[in-house]
Amino acid sequence: MNATRRWVLTAAGLAALTGLPARPAAAQELYGPKAAGASKGGTLTFGSLVEPPALDPYHQGADARIRFTVLIYQGLFYEAASGEAMPLLAQGYTVSPDGLVYTVTLRSGVKFHTGQAMTAKDVAYSYNYLRDPKNGSPGAGDLTLVTAIDAVDDTTVRFTLSKPNAALPMTLGNKYGGVVPAGYFDAPDAKQALNQKSVGTGPFKLAEFKPNSHLALVRNEHYWEQDAPYLDRINILFVPNSASLIVALRNKRVDLALLTRPQDIQQVEKAPGLALERWPSLNQKALDLGSELAPLGDVRVRQAVALSLDREEIMRAAVGGYGKVLGTMVPAMQERWGAPLDSLPNQKPDIEKAKALLAAAGHGNGLSLTLTTINGYDWMDPAAVTMKQQLARAGIDLAIRRIDLGVWIKNFQSKQMGLTFNDWATQPDPHLLFYRHFHKTPEGADFRNWANAEASALLDRGLSETDAAKRKEDYVQFQKVLAETVPTVMLFSADHVSVRSEAVQNYQQHPTGWFYGLARAYLKK
Amino acid sequence: MTRYLARRFAASVVTAVLASIVVFLIVRAVPGDVVAQMLGQTSDPAASRSLRAFFGLDQPVWVQYGSWIGAALQGDFGTSWASGRPVAMMVTDAFMVTLEIALLTLALASVVGVPLGLLSGVYEDCWPDTLIQTFNLLGLAAPVFWTGLMLLVLASSMLGWSPPLVYAAPGESLADNLSILVLPILALGLLQAAAYSQFVRQNVVSALHQDYVRTAIAKGVPARLVFFKHILRNIAIPLVTFMGLMLTQILGGVVIVESLFAIPGLGRLLLTAIQTRDYPVLQGALLVVVVAAMLVNLGVDLLYRVIDPRVRLA
Numbered sequence A: 001m002n003a004t005r006r007w008v009l010t011a012a013g014l015a016a017l018t019g020l021p022a023r024p025a026a027a028q029e030l031y032g033p034k035a036a037g038a039s040k041g042g043t044l045t046f047g048s049l050v051e052p053p054a055l056d057p058y059h060q061g062a063d064a065r066i067r068f069t070v071l072i073y074q075g076l077f078y079e080a081a082s083g084e085a086m087p088l089l090a091q092g093y094t095v096s097p098d099g100l101v102y103t104v105t106l107r108s109g110v111k112f113h114t115g116q117a118m119t120a121k122d123v124a125y126s127y128n129y130l131r132d133p134k135n136g137s138p139g140a141g142d143l144t145l146v147t148a149i150d151a152v153d154d155t156t157v158r159f160t161l162s163k164p165n166a167a168l169p170m171t172l173g174n175k176y177g178g179v180v181p182a183g184y185f186d187a188p189d190a191k192q193a194l195n196q197k198s199v200g201t202g203p204f205k206l207a208e209f210k211p212n213s214h215l216a217l218v219r220n221e222h223y224w225e226q227d228a229p230y231l232d233r234i235n236i237l238f239v240p241n242s243a244s245l246i247v248a249l250r251n252k253r254v255d256l257a258l259l260t261r262p263q264d265i266q267q268v269e270k271a272p273g274l275a276l277e278r279w280p281s282l283n284q285k286a287l288d289l290g291s292e293l294a295p296l297g298d299v300r301v302r303q304a305v306a307l308s309l310d311r312e313e314i315m316r317a318a319v320g321g322y323g324k325v326l327g328t329m330v331p332a333m334q335e336r337w338g339a340p341l342d343s344l345p346n347q348k349p350d351i352e353k354a355k356a357l358l359a360a361a362g363h364g365n366g367l368s369l370t371l372t373t374i375n376g377y378d379w380m381d382p383a384a385v386t387m388k389q390q391l392a393r394a395g396i397d398l399a400i401r402r403i404d405l406g407v408w409i410k411n412f413q414s415k416q417m418g419l420t421f422n423d424w425a426t427q428p429d430p431h432l433l434f435y436r437h438f439h440k441t442p443e444g445a446d447f448r449n450w451a452n453a454e455a456s457a458l459l460d461r462g463l464s465e466t467d468a469a470k471r472k473e474d475y476v477q478f479q480k481v482l483a484e485t486v487p488t489v490m491l492f493s494a495d496h497v498s499v500r501s502e503a504v505q506n507y508q509q510h511p512t513g514w515f516y517g518l519a520r521a522y523l524k525k
Numbered sequence B: 001m002t003r004y005l006a007r008r009f010a011a012s013v014v015t016a017v018l019a020s021i022v023v024f025l026i027v028r029a030v031p032g033d034v035v036a037q038m039l040g041q042t043s044d045p046a047a048s049r050s051l052r053a054f055f056g057l058d059q060p061v062w063v064q065y066g067s068w069i070g071a072a073l074q075g076d077f078g079t080s081w082a083s084g085r086p087v088a089m090m091v092t093d094a095f096m097v098t099l100e101i102a103l104l105t106l107a108l109a110s111v112v113g114v115p116l117g118l119l120s121g122v123y124e125d126c127w128p129d130t131l132i133q134t135f136n137l138l139g140l141a142a143p144v145f146w147t148g149l150m151l152l153v154l155a156s157s158m159l160g161w162s163p164p165l166v167y168a169a170p171g172e173s174l175a176d177n178l179s180i181l182v183l184p185i186l187a188l189g190l191l192q193a194a195a196y197s198q199f200v201r202q203n204v205v206s207a208l209h210q211d212y213v214r215t216a217i218a219k220g221v222p223a224r225l226v227f228f229k230h231i232l233r234n235i236a237i238p239l240v241t242f243m244g245l246m247l248t249q250i251l252g253g254v255v256i257v258e259s260l261f262a263i264p265g266l267g268r269l270l271l272t273a274i275q276t277r278d279y280p281v282l283q284g285a286l287l288v289v290v291v292a293a294m295l296v297n298l299g300v301d302l303l304y305r306v307i308d309p310r311v312r313l314a
Helices: A003-018 A063-069 A120-131 A242-250 A262-268 A299-308 A311-319 A331-337 A351-360 A380-392 A405-413 A430-438 A453-464 A468-485 B002-029 B034-039 B045-054 B061-073 B087-122 B127-141 B144-159 B174-208 B211-218 B223-252 B255-260 B266-276 B279-307
Strands: A043-048 A077-080 A084-087 A090-095 A101-106 A146-153 A156-161 A204-210 A214-219 A233-238 A256-259 A274-279 A284-289 A323-325 A367-374 A396-403 A419-424 A488-494 A496-501
Touching: A043 A242, A084 A090, A101 A120, A120 A146, A120 A156, A242 A256, A242 A262, A242 B144, A256 A262, A262 A274, A262 A496, A284 A299, A299 A351, A299 A380, A299 A396, A299 A468, A311 A323, A311 A380, A311 A488, A331 A430, A331 A468, A367 A380, A367 A405, A380 A396, A380 A419, A396 A405, A405 A419, A405 B034, A430 A453, A430 A468, A453 A468, B002 B061, B002 B279, B034 B045, B061 B279, B087 B127, B087 B174, B087 B223, B087 B255, B087 B266, B087 B279, B127 B174, B144 B174, B144 B255, B174 B223, B174 B255, B211 B223, B223 B279, B255 B266, B266 B279
Parallel strands: A043 A233, A043 A256, A367 A396, A367 A419
Antiparallel strands: A077 A084, A090 A101, A101 A156, A146 A156, A204 A214, A214 A233, A256 A496, A274 A496, A284 A419, A284 A488, A323 A488
C-alpha cells in the first residue's frame, strides 16, 4: 500500500466516524488502484436496490443497466473519476490538426468472452451499429457528429467527424455499447441473447441473470489486464427495499451495498463488522429557474433567489449532511474542470442584496413563486421546506407542489418547468455536463429558456478546443456566466455511500455510481 | 351444467376482452412512456422519435391495441420492451411464485383462522372470545408492510437470521424455498387468519341464534351434531365465497410482501413493469390477474354445488 492510498483510507475512516467530508475521487488508474497483496478468488455478494431491466448495453439506456454492464463490456476509453478519458480498449489516439479525424490505436491481446481476438473490424462494427438511428440505441444521439468509422488495419480505427468534438473520447466510453464481435446483431435473437450470454471484453462475464432476483458474474479467463480482476464471482442480489438490504448487511447475507437515504445510512453507521465509506459523485441536486415563468425571466429575480439560499443548510436538511455543497461543478470534476469557488458570484446568502435586487425588479412588496418537486425523490421534501423558510427572509413566498416524474419530464422537455428541483448526473466531461442543458437552441436544448449567447459561444469553444488547458479556461468562463445569470442553482451533490463487510477490500466507488470498483475489489482471507 | 359452463366461459371471454381494453388504456394513461424512461430527461427529440417508432408508440392507440390483442389471441404476448424476454414466460414464472404464496397463505389462514373463529363464536362473550377478538383486531389493524417489517427485524435481531435473498423454486430446493417464504406467508397469513376468524365468528354467532339450531338443541340433539351438521354446513357456502374473495385479494395484492422480501412474483413483476413503463409485460401480467380472478370465482360457484347439491347452476 503506497502512502497516498494509506492516507485516503485513514481519511475515509475518520470521515465515517466524525462526519468529515467525503474522501477524494479515486486515483487516476483504470478502474481504481490495484492492490499489491490482494488475495485472489472467492465470491462477493453485492446487494443492489436497483435492478437492470436487461443487460443489452446497446438498447437499454437505464442507469441501473450501466452500473453493472461496465464490468462486462468495454468501450475504447474509461471515464476517469476526475474528468478525463483514459484509454481502455484503445492504446492511444491522435487528432488531425482540424480536429475532424481521430485515429485510435487499439490495445493488443484483447479477447472477447467467447475467446475470439478483438480487431479493428469489431470496433468499427460496434460503433457504427451504435450510431445508426435505425438500430434504436439511446446512445446514437451522442455520436451524431461522427460521419464515418473505418477499420484502417487490424489495430487502427479512424473516426471522422463533421465538426470538432473534444468530448469524443468520453462519448466512446462505457455508457452505451461497448465492443462486441463484428456482425453480432445479425442474429435475430441477438438482443435477447445478451441476457443469457455476454460477448464483451470486460473483466467479468455473465453467468446468470434472473430478473427480479439476481445477476451472477464470473471472472473472464481471457481478460487482458495482468492479475485482474481478483474475485472469481460476484453475486448481485436485487433487493427492492432498503429495510431488507440493511437486515441482509447486518446478517452477512450481503458483503457490499450502496445506500442512498440518510436514515438508512445512520442505521448501519455503527454496526459491528461493517465499514461505511463516502465517495464524491457526479450527481447534482439543483434548483432550476426557467425563464419562461414571468418573474424568473428577470435576471435580478434569479440572482435574488440565489442570494437567499443557504445551500449548506439545505444539504443538511435534505441528505443529513452526506453530501457536498456545489458551486458550478460536481465535486468529482471540481479540480479538473471547476471554476475556483471564490471567483463565482451569488454563492453565499446575502439577504439585504437579495431584497435590493427584488426591489429594483419591481417586487419590493414581495413575490410569490411556486416550486415543483417530484414524487419519490426523498430529498426534495425537506429541501423544499427549508428553502421556503430561507426565501421568506427575502420576502419571497414559496408555494410547493409535487408532481409525478412522468409529468415532470414532459414539462422539462417542453421547457415549461418554471421553478423546479432537478436531480441529474453526467459522465465526467464538461461538454456532456453542460452543452445539451444550457446551449441555446437549436444546437442545444436550453431547457431553462436561458438563451444566453455568450454562454453558448463558450460552450462551442469548449467543444472544439483540443488543448486541455484552453478547454478548461473556456468552461471556467462559462461557469462564471452561469453563476452570474443563474439559470440554475447547483445546490449540492449527494455522496455515494458504500457499506461493506470488513472482508471486502480495495473497493472504490466510481463517481458515476457505476460499479467499476468491483474489478479491483478482493476478499480478505 | 355443460350449458352453464359454456355460458360462463363466453361471459369470461367478453369480460377478459373488456378488461384488456381497460388495461391497455390505463397503462397508457400513466404519465411518461418507455422512451422517456430509457432516454431520461434530456433526451434528444430525434432519438425519442426514433425509439418511439421502434416500439410502435407512434401508431394510434387503437392500432396498437389491435396488433397486441390479435397476437395475444394467438398466444403471443410479445416480448418485454425492457428485457427483450418473452412476456408469456416472464408472467408464467412470476405467476407460479405468487400462486405458491397465495395457496400457502390460504392454507395457513384457514388452519389458524377457521378454528379460532369457530371457538370464538361458540364461546361468544367468554374469555376465549375476547382473546381471539383481540388477535383479530390486531391482525386486521396491522398493515402487511408493518407486519412484514416487524417479522424481518425480529427474526434478525432475536435469531440473527434473515431469509435468503435469492428465490429458489420448490423443485430446486424445498428447504430454501420454504425458508424464503416463511416470513412473507406469516405476514400475509396472520392478516388473513384474523379476517377468516372474524368472518367465521360472525357466522357462527348468527347461526347459533337461528330457529333451526334452537330447535335442534331443544330436541336434545347432541351439541357435537348440532355444531357439525347444522352450524358448520350452513356457514360453508359463505365461507367458500369469502375464501374465494380473499384468494383473489392475495393474488392481486402481494406487491408489498414480494417487494419487502425480494420475491420474484407477479406483484414485483407488475411493479417493475410500471416503473419502466414496460407495456407488454404490464398488459400480460394484469390480464393474468383478471383471468385468475375469474377462474377463482368460477371455482367458487362450482364448489357451491359440491357443498350443497340443492344449488342449481343455471
